Amino acid sequence: MAWLETPSTAFEGGRCIAGGSLREVALATKPVVDRWASSISPPPILVFEDASSEVIELDWRGTLADFEARLNALNPVMTQAMPPIPVEEPPVVVDAPRGPGRPKLGVSAREVTLLPRHWEWLARQPGGASVALRKLVETARLASETKDRVRHCSAVTYKFMSTMAGHEPGFEEASRVLFAGDSVGFAARVASWPADVQAHLLKISTHAFAA
Incomplete structure (x- = not known):
């Protein structure tokens, strides 16, 4: 862009x-x-x-x-002045050619080291260890993405608040409820601020309150 x-x-x-x-x-x-x-x-x-x-x-x-x-x-x-940052891709293990049967599904092989009780638990899961591991990783990935998005959005909102409304009444309280993820409390504490500042804050803070 x-x-x-x-x-x-x-x-x-x-x-x-x-x-x-x-x-x-x-x-x-x-x-x-x-x-x-x-x-x-x-x-x-x-x-x-x-x-x-x-x-x-x-x-x-x-x-x-x-x-x-x-x-x-x-x-x-x-x-x-802002070229894309090159990302070094990790080496991918290429499996031998597959014969007829289940499709590859785009997965790649890696070595995983676990304790015996972990392997025992994985072996009891529907679909076996590979399916269970993929589900666990996907769940953790989505949870991390949500936390990162909330954290980033809170920081962006606070930066705008500090510049435009640091002198407004209730600024400290609004900051606390912002980082606490309280959308109702946040809207209440900025309600007396200039209407356009409120509108912009509510627009850019949307993901700060996404659970």
Whole structure:
């Protein structure tokens, strides 16, 4: 995905300016920045990357045309700066060619070391040791993915909260119920915050409360 296609949201103080691709959000935010250019005390104008709640720093100088040209010039640089990380695949044991019978099912052989009582328990399971092991691994994998998703989403939500609502009443309590996974308590504690901040928080925190 190109840098300018990054899902983003911009805020003028507690008001949401725009949400969408970074290009759309940046171009919608530029006139707001210009409008406050001569003000002594402008509100904070921030652009957030939705997936991480990181603030995206942009150079707002010049006309709208200058700004857009600068964005377009930056795009390939930013895209090239984040190449995919190569992943070294583990060696796969290739079985001998199979004759007629049950399909291979895409499995690969590995050595597994267990205690005797583990092998005894596996041998009593329907389908035998291999089927039981696959079920156990799949269950553990799904549980781990859910925990990782909740943890990541909670951290992203807290990062946005800290930037946009650290001064709001009930911030500490909202933080506690967020990490406790209490969606009802979280919604109640942010209810007095600016409406657009609430809406964004409730959008990005969806998976923080997934059991």
